[in-house]
Amino acid sequence: MLFDERPKTEKKDLFDREKELNETISNLHRPLVLLTGVRRIGKTSLLLVTLNETRVPFILIDARKLKQNYGLKDLYMLISESLSSSIDKLGDILKKIRGVEIFGISVELSWKGRKYVSLSDLFDHLNEKRVIIAIDEAQKLRGPLSKEIKESIAHAYDYDRRLTFVLTGSEVGLLYDFIGRENEKSPLYGRYYHEIKVNRFSKNESIDFLKKGFNEYNRKINDNIIEEVVDFFDGIPGWLTLAGNYLVSGKSFEEVKEISIKIALNEIINLIENKKKVSEIAAKRYRHVLKCISEGANNWSSLYECLIRKDGSTVSSSVLHNILYQLENMSIISEYKFLDSIYEKAAAKL
Numbered sequence: 420m421l422f423d424e425r426p427k428t429e430k431k432d433l434f435d436r437e438k439e440l441n442e443t444i445s446n447l448h449r450p451l452v453l454l455t456g457v458r459r460i461g462k463t464s465l466l467l468v469t470l471n472e473t474r475v476p477f478i479l480i481d482a483r484k485l486k487q488n489y490g491l492k493d494l495y496m497l498i499s500e501s502l503s504s505s506i507d508k509l510g511d512i513l514k515k516i517r518g519v520e521i522f523g524i525s526v527e528l529s530w531k532g533r534k535y536v537s538l539s540d541l542f543d544h545l546n547e548k549r550v551i552i553a554i555d556e557a558q559k560l561r562g563p564l565s566k567e568i569k570e571s572i573a574h575a576y577d578y579d580r581r582l583t584f585v586l587t588g589s590e591v592g593l594l595y596d597f598i599g600r601e602n603e604k605s606p607l608y609g610r611y612y613h614e615i616k617v618n619r620f621s622k623n624e625s626i627d628f629l630k631k632g633f634n635e636y637n638r639k640i641n642d643n644i645i646e647e648v649v650d651f652f653d654g655i656p657g658w659l660t661l662a663g664n665y666l667v668s669g670k671s672f673e674e675v676k677e678i679s680i681k682i683a684l685n686e687i688i689n690l691i692e693n694k695k696k697v698s699e700i701a702a703k704r705y706r707h708v709l710k711c712i713s714e715g716a717n718n719w720s721s722l723y724e725c726l727i728r729k730d731g732s733t734v735s736s737s738v739l740h741n742i743l744y745q746l747e748n749m750s751i752i753s754e755y756k757f758l759d760s761i762y763e764k765a766a767a768k769l
C-alpha cells in the first residue's frame with residue numbers, strides 16, 4: 420500500500436524510485452555508499468527496499484536510537500540488537516567470534532573486559548561473507564565514540580573487501596562531518612564514497628502518487644484538492660503519505676494542513692530545546708533566526724538586523740554565522756530558505 424506510513428520494504432510499495440534503487444543496487448560492490456536527503460524524503464524506504472531486493476545478508480543499525488552522549492554500552496546494545504535480527508544468515512559466523520554469545524535468537528556482545536570485541540574485530544569476522552552494514556541516520560554516531568567508529572569503518576574499507584557500508588542521513592552536513600569529508604584528520608578523509616541524493620517528487624509524480632494511493636482505497640478525491648495538497652507539501656513523500664492517510668480517514672485538507680504544521684513545529688521546538696541544554700541564550704537565538712527566516716529575511720543583512728531586533732541586544736556576527744552553519748548542516752535551511760515549506764510555516768508560529 421502506497422500510503423502505509425511505515426518506511427516501505429517492498430519494491431511494489433515504493434513509488435517511482437526506480438532510478439535511485441538501481442543506482443544504489445549497482446553501487447553495492449563499493450565499500451561506502453551514502454543515501455542523503457531531507458527528512459521524510461524516503462531514505463529509509465530506499466534502504467530497506469534495496470536490502471530486500473539484493474538478498475545479501477545485512478545488519479541494519481538505526482542510529483537514531485542513540486542518545487546524544489551515548490556510550491560504548493549503548494552502541495553495543497544497538498549493534499547486538501541488529502545482529503540478533505540477522506542471526507539466521509550470520510549466526511554461523513557470529514558463533515565463532517570470541518566475545519559474541521548467542522542465546523537462542525539473541526546475540527550479546529562484550530563491550531568490556533577480557534572478552535571485549537572491538538568493532539574492527541567484528542567487521543573482520545563478518546567479512547567472511549558478503550555483508551552489507553546499513554546504518555540509518557549515521558550522523559547520530561557523532562559524539563565521543565565517533566573517532567573509534569570511523570577508524571573501524573576506515574579499516575574495513577581497506578581490508579574487508581566483502582563488506583559494504585550504506586549510510587543514510589537526513590542531516591546531510593552532519594553526515595559529511597561524520598565521514599570527515601573536509602577534515603584531513605578524519606580516518607575516512609579522502610576515501611571515495613558513492614552518494615545517492617534522494618530528491619523530492621516532481622509535481623506530476625506527486626499527483627500520480629496521491630491518485631494511485633487513493634485508488635488503492637477506492638477513493639476518488641477531487642482533482643482540485645489533490646493539486647492543493649501537492650502544492651502545499653511540495654513533493655516530500657512523507658508529507659504526501661501523511662496527507663493521504665488523513666484524507667482517506669475523512670479529515671479535511673484544512674485539518675491536514677494544521678496537523679502537519681503542528682508536527683513540524685514540534686520538531687522545531689525539540690531542536691530549540693536541545694540547544695537549551697547548551698545555553699538558554701543560544702536556544703533563544705535559534706528561535707529568533709528561524710522565525711526571522713520564516714518572515715522572509717532572505718539575506719545576511721536583513722537576517723542580522725531581524726535577529727538583533729528580536730534579541731533586543733547586540734549580537735556578534737560570528738554568532739549568526741554559527742547558527743546558520745548549524746541549521747544548514749542539519750538540512751533545515753539552505754541559502755536563507757527552509758528546505759521544507761512545512762517547517763517554514765511552522766517556524767512562523769514560533
Ligand SMILES: Nc1ncnc2c1ncn2[C@@H]1O[C@H](COP(=O)(O)OP(=O)(O)OP(=O)(O)O)[C@@H](O)[C@H]1O
Nearest residue numbers: 424425433434458459460461462463464589656657
Ligand atoms: N517512494 C515512496 N513510495 C511510497 N512511499 C514512500 C516513498 N518514499 C517515502 N515514502 C513514505 O514516506 C514516509 C517517509 O519515508 P521514509 O521513512 O522512508 O523517509 P526518510 O527519508 O527515511 O525519513 P526520515 O528522515 O524521517 O527518517 C513513510 O511513510 C514512507 O512510507
Ligand SMILES: [Mg+2]
Nearest residue numbers: 462463464555
Ligand atoms: Mg529514515
